[in-house]
Amino acid sequence: LLTAFANQLATSLANAYHHADIEQRAQELTQLIEASRALTTSLDLPRIAERLFDDLERLFAPTTLAVFRLLSDGNLELVVSRANDVSPIEDYFVPTGSLAETLQTRQTCLLPRSAEDRVMLERFGYPQALVIPMVNDEQASGIVVVFHNKPTPILERAQQLAEALVNQAALAFLNAQAYQQVDSALEARVDELSAIESISRKISGALDLD
Secondary structure, eight states, X not given: OHHHHHHHHHHHHHHHHHHHHHHHHHHHHHHHHHHHHHHHTOOOHHHHHHHHHHHHHHHHOOSEEEEEEEOTTSOEEEEEEEESSSOOOOXXXXXXXXXXXXXHHTOOEEEOSSHHHHHHXXXXXXXXXXXXXXXXXXXXXXXXXXXXXXXXXXOHHHHHHHHHHHHHHHHHXXXXXXXXXXXXXXXXXXXXXXXXXXHHHHHHHHHHHO
């Protein structure tokens, strides 16, 4: 009788765990869909960053979040950050150690993993950082860094969801930057045509007086 009861209890617990797991996955999928819709429909860089930071804060409760873009010279430049303390974020630096490896392999990593990583983190003023690459066309275009002011466990499922969110944001950033470039080019062209029209009017006016 006790064996039958124990088996029944084990089955009930397994079913409850399975139900909770399905419910959590459904919530994560809903969050990803909502974030994807919000990110891909916006062409405003600050708004895209704010949405990404909101989602990452719910996942990790970080001290600081930062987005860096990879420049053509191989260095990283700060695009935007959100800090919950007063530690400054370097706006331009050379990636070294595991950070450089992350850009090459396009794989997320939790720092520090080496003495070189610790030296870099000390410059930022944090003991831990989760580095998530931003990937476009199988090439790293930058990184999103989740800083913590104390060692913090990173759940695998949370990391996977964060990677999916960052991938969506990478595409949104690319679209927004392309839009800004086109918009700037159009604005410059309009200014040029306006100047030509103004000169043309002045020339026509001078000819009419003659």
